[in-house]
Amino acid sequence: MISINNLTFNIGARALYDEANWHIKPGEKIGLIGANGTGKTTLLRLIVGDYTPSSGSISKAKDLKIGYLNQDLLSYQSDKSIVRVAMEAFARQNQLHTEIEEILEKLETEYSDELITRLTDRQQEFEQLDGYNIEYRAHEILAGLGFSEEDQKRQLNTFSGGWRMRVMLAKILLQQPDILLLDEPTNHLDLPSIKWLETYLGNFEGAVVIVSHDRWFLDRVIKKTVESRKGKLTPYAGNYTFYLEEKGIRETIQRGEFKNQQAKIKQEERLIERFRAKASKAKMAQSRIKMLEKMDRVDDVDDDNPEVNFSFRFTKQSGRHVVNIEHLNKSYPGVPILHQADGIIEKGDKIALIGANGRGKSTLLKIIAGTETFDGKVEAGHNVTMTFFSQHQLEALTLENTILEELQSFAPTYSETNLRSLLGSFLFTGDDVFKKIKVLSGGEKSRVALAKALTADANFLILDEPTNHLDIQSVNILIQALQQYEGTFIIVSHDRYFLDNIANRIWFIEEQKIKDYPGTYQEYEVWNSKRVIPKPAPIPVKQEEKAKKEEPRPVMQNxxxxxxxxxxxxxxxxxxxxxxxxxxxxxxxxxxxxxxxxxxxxxxxxxxxxxxxxxxxxxxxxxxxxxxxxxxxxxxx
Missing domain, CATH: 1.10.287 (Helix Hairpins)
Structure with a gap:
């Protein structure tokens, strides 16, 4: 299907790929993984032809249809309804439909055998291409991605970026490509939509290549893993968990070979030093020196999973009750969010707030943080000091500061060594810490803001989607950091592996109430799968639009x-x-x-x-x- 042979791709003087090889076969489900900066997105762009290899080749089967989802699609704008945008996938069917309409219009005033023949031909082709079902298929895919019937009639431009990305995904899926290249497809999806996509990709007959930091998603979709590392592509015959186990075995063997070779090298060097000064043994010493020079050296294993060597500090311990919520009411015009909702956060709680987009998760975090108006009572307890991280915190960064200066000004009690260690965990190494905030990308600013939040003298953390823009290694670092954090936190995230490793309670909003499950995310999933739950239509609308939506239907009681x-x-x-x-x-x-x-x-x-x-x-x-x-x-x- 696709054959990558001796691929080399240079960025300046750096070889991002150096004679890399990879063969993608029909029907394979592959996860393309690796640390940020190892060229995963670049490789996808090389495959679709956006970039040209410095040397080597990428061969593709004739007439291969590639569906490529990337973050650039967020910039696509249209005044059409989202169902019409999705139906743009059916280029030939749309063309035939237009031609049929034009012929029918002509027939009203000028009848001819030629027009009838053309009409018959177009209608037959339209039917062969399943043209009468394309609108239904578009509705079906969009519904799976969380759009209600009313939402599907709205213009694309009225949706926020995340929801526009879903429409682009629907459009790609409707094209029924031979291979899907998906670059972080779960970044803008809520949990129900991620689960729907897992099922869809599991049944998809074509090949799939996925770049994702969502370990649970990868484990449920892929059957093969390819690691991009040090300019090479290394395949593993299993999902992400298999890759970790297999890589561990390979590294154990490599580490043993490295130690054995180093011991042999030291022994040879001692013999050379002993015999080099003796004339009778000089020839032997020179022979051994040449042998060492020709030896194929085994590399030591790089530590790809560094441990956190940064500790949280807060000067005050909070009281037992961190936040008390009583009779909380919140709505936007025509959009009820919470009604007479109650909840309590106690010291030591590690809460994951989950659910579909548009249900009020971020709104609830803002209410708790004190940045959103509401009716009712939300009170912080004794000695509670909180910090709030969200994507909007990027606006609070000082553009003229360097990354290191930004953290030093916010957390003056931390040493430069500690701050640089924390920044290293979030992919800012070496001289990166001296970059000015103003030159950073959106993802880099997000990581700075998260690192900054973690240095706050706070015994209560409020984190909204903290894993966005982090690779798997950095997510693991954040997991370790939160596991050793002795305070209290509440987090919104769609990364299930992350949630399962940090949360001891699950909150979800249902029927405009705060519902509580006392357990881990995996335990919640088992419990939730056994109950009958209401399924109101999603509300994928920008908060500032405050669009009028239907009132939720009454929920069946049993x-x-x-x-x-x-x-x-x-x-x-x-x-x-x-x-x-x-x-x-x-x-x-x-x-x-x-x-x-x-x-x-x-x-x-x-x-x-x-x-x-x-x-x-x-x-x-x-x-x-x-x-x-x-x-x-x-x-x-």
Whole structure:
């Protein structure tokens, strides 16, 4: 499918790849991993042809269709509804649809055999390309990615960046490429959408190459791992967990070989020193020197998983109750978030606040931090000192400061050594710490802001998506740091591996209340999978837009009630399917009538009614299948 042979790619004097090799086969599910700066995104761009190799080659199968999702797609703008943007994936079908409409319009005023022949040809091709179902497929993919029916009618430009990225993902998936190249696809997805994408990619018949820092996502999707490191591409025949285990074994062997070789080298060097001064042994010494020069040296193992050598400090211990929430109400015009919600955060709690986007997670963090208005009572306890990290904290950075100066001004009690150690954990090594804030990328500023938050003299941390822009190594560093933190924190994140390793309580917002699960994320997942939960439509809207949305529907109180409701709807849908099937057959009979066929106006009207009835039938049949699956799921519990 794709063959990378002796690939070399230079950036300035640095070889990002040096005679690297890799072969991607049809149907493979591959995770492309490696530390930031090792060239993962660059390699994807080389594959799609955005960049040209310095030497070597990238060979692709003829007519290979590549779907490439990258962060640059966030800049795409359109006034079209998102379902129409997604349907841009069907270029040929859209062209045929336009041509069919134009021919039908012409037939109203000028009838000819040539136009009828062209119409027939276009309609046959349109049907062969499944043109009558493209809108349904677009709706299906968008619904899986969290868009309600109302949302799908809204213009793309009214959505925030994360939601626009979902539309671009839907557009790529609808193209049904032979291979998907996905660069951090979970960055802008909430947990329900990540799970949906896992299922979709698991059933996807083409090949998939994923760059991601989400370990759980990789483990559930990929069957093979390729590591980008030191200019080479090293394959491992398993998912991310297998890679870690296999790499550990390889490193143990390599470490043993290195030690053995070093011992041999030292022994040879001692013999050379002993015999070099003796004339009778000089020849032997020279022979051994040449042998050492020709020896293939085994490299020592680099430590890719450094441990945290930075400790949190806070001068005050908080009281037992850190935050008390009572009768909390919060809403935007037409968008209820919280109603009479209660909750309590106690000393030592490590809380993960999870759920779908638009449910109010970030809003709740802002309320707790005191940066958002609300009705009700939210009180910090005795001696509580808090710090709040969010992506908006980037605006508080001083642009003229260097990275090191920014941390020194915020945390003067820390030594330069400690601060540089912390910055190293967040990928700022060596002279990087002397870069000015103003020259940093958005991701780099985010890492500076996170490092800054961790130096605060705070016994209560509020962190909103702290793992964004971090690679897997840096996420591990943050996990270690939070595990040794003796204070209290509440965190919003969609990285399940991260949450499972740092949280001892799970909060989620449901029915406008704060719900609490006392356990780890993995335990919560097991518990949550066994209960019947309400599924209100998502609200993917910029907060500042405050768009008017429908009130959530009343939630069924138990499984029996929900089962009755589903059965009633199933019966209605069955009747609807029968009616639509009858309509489609009647119109097909009408279209076959020579009288209709020879009258342009009647043919146009009949054809339009046929397309509408066929699309409605497809949607009704799909709804019937969804309802039947839902009924079976409840009955099996």
């Amino acid at each position: 499984a029996a009630q929900q089962l009755k409701k589903l059965n009633d709807e199933l019966s209605r849908t069955e009747r609807e399917v029968e009616t639509l099937e009858k309509q489609v057959k009647e119109i097909e009979t009408e279209l076959a009538d020579e009288q209709v066929y020879s009258e342009p106006a009647r043919l146009t009207a009949a054809n339009k009614r046929y397309q509408e009835a066929k699309a409605a039938l497809d949607l009704a049949q799909q709804r019937w299948e969804e309802l039947a699956a839902g009924i079976m799921e409840i009955e099996e519990k």
